[in-house]
Amino acid sequence: MKIVTVAFKNLNRKKIRSFLTIGGVSIAVAVLVSLLGFDAGYQRALGNDIDKMGYQVLVTAKGCPYEAATLMLKGGGGLRYMEQAVYDKIVKDPRIDRITPQLAATEFDKDRQGGQGGIALYMGIDKSYLELKPWSKFKSGAWFSGDDADEAIMGYEVAEFEQRLPGDEIFIPNLNKVLKVVGIFERTGTQDDGVIFMPLKATQRIFDLPGKLTGIGIKLKDIGTISDFEETLYNEPGIQVISMAQVKGTIFNLVASAKVMTNSIALIAVLIALIGVINTILMSVFERTKEIGVMKAIGASRFDIFKIIWMETTLVCVIGGFTGDIIAILGTNIVEHILRQVLPYAPGGKLVFITPLLLVGSFIGALAAGLFAGIYPAFRASSMRPVEAIRLGD
């Protein structure tokens, strides 16, 4: 027989109590894994979104939200426009490798998000868009038939959501305009999956924005010239120049602040579970005062008793940590679904990114917490004097 057998059999004595305590640890570990997974996944997905914009520099009208996240947070409003003449001027710069004009427009669609309503994002583009985003492939259908056609190419997710196929029609709410779906992009794991693309000229016409753009995406021949290039554009009035590296930095700073909060919540969950474990094991020690006295009488040293109680706490936390990891893995899709419902803007790709390292780390964390939580109950038990424990234990 081994110490672990004695410890395990004791946990098995009060099944419901042990189950609830292990359940508490499992939930705390699952919350910890999910939150840390969300931290990592959200940052990764955002970074991916930004990297997959395909351009290093974005030129927008001053004050215009340049990123879908910001746009959504503003309720789809706040768009500002610049003249297409800016594009015509910049496009001649020899340092540019590729360039694409864009016109974003939004409409409130009351049928979105299960009837709660949401923002539909339309993006006017021309063929240069695909040159900047070579990974944008057609799942079905093809490019627009003309620059001014009343047609749409849908991002993967929005097409899935609205259950549209090439040949179907979509309706732009509030404008009473019908577009013919000519293509659907494959999933890119970016914000593009939620966008309805239209020919640039048609977008300008339908949304009554002739000669207007919201953004110009630019990829340079040599990334080393980016500072010089930005410097040139700063002199242009009414526009702002955003480098994607800068965007990434700003967003990641914001995410870092949110991280502090989510990590605090995870820490509180772990602390509550730990207090639960200490309380349970301590109760169990007091209930077994007589048994501990007997064990000492038949030869158990202080260290033997310490080991038995410590082992019980460790078992609770190890089993809790393991099941918590499994719950976190199995619950990823549910958490992801809930987050997508709750978040005003959720980037494409996986929002909760659980790595083996995170699982192992959380498990080791639970084990360490168990070893720590077991110290006091184990010390109390091992300090009992055999005669007193046997007499007072009734």
Next chain:
Amino acid sequence: MDNILIKAEKISKVYRLPAEEIRAVQEITLDIRSGEFIAIMGPSGSGKTTLLDILGCLDKVSGGKLRVLGKDVSALKENSLVNMRCRNIGFVFQDFLLIPTLTALENVELPLLFARMPQEHKKAKELLKRVGLERRLNHLPKEMSGGERQRVAIARALVTSPKLLLADEPTGNLDTKSGQGIFDIFRDLNQKDGLTIVLTTHNLRLGSQAGRIIYLKDGRSVSREESSICV
């Protein structure tokens, strides 16, 4: 002199409570020789259990000198006392005090775990067989009668091959037949194995079957006449 296992000289035990002092054991002097079968008798509160606890190194004396297996135990630290109990002294309690979550076999194996003697695993089975419980190895205490539980407790006390077996009212919670059965096991262990046994009992019929009786009254060792025990 060599065969003296325990030598007590004027040992006493005082419990100091906020309102009073309780002199549980007062100036008792006794020698216990190897192979003896001793019954400690006396009315409730006479100090029998306290004396047994002291002799078994479970409790320390407040005064006097106590040598167990040649060692002055009043000077020993807790670890040394644990070692003394672990290898040399077996305990049997009135209410059996088995670990309820462990089977009969596991209860008997438990002292081996503490004594770091896992190789003696077979001995646990042999002892349970000797006390007539070979068919109860995997039963939990709650699935056994009082007499069977006490036999498990005896096997547990013997598994580390102690030199001394101490039993506190081992038949106190048993009916007459079971009590006699347990007592017969003790007598057998003493006569066949030469094991030194010290037990406390209220039962004069059983006590009188021991080789020697020590009478206690108010914590003192007294003669049979003074002890108020009626035959």
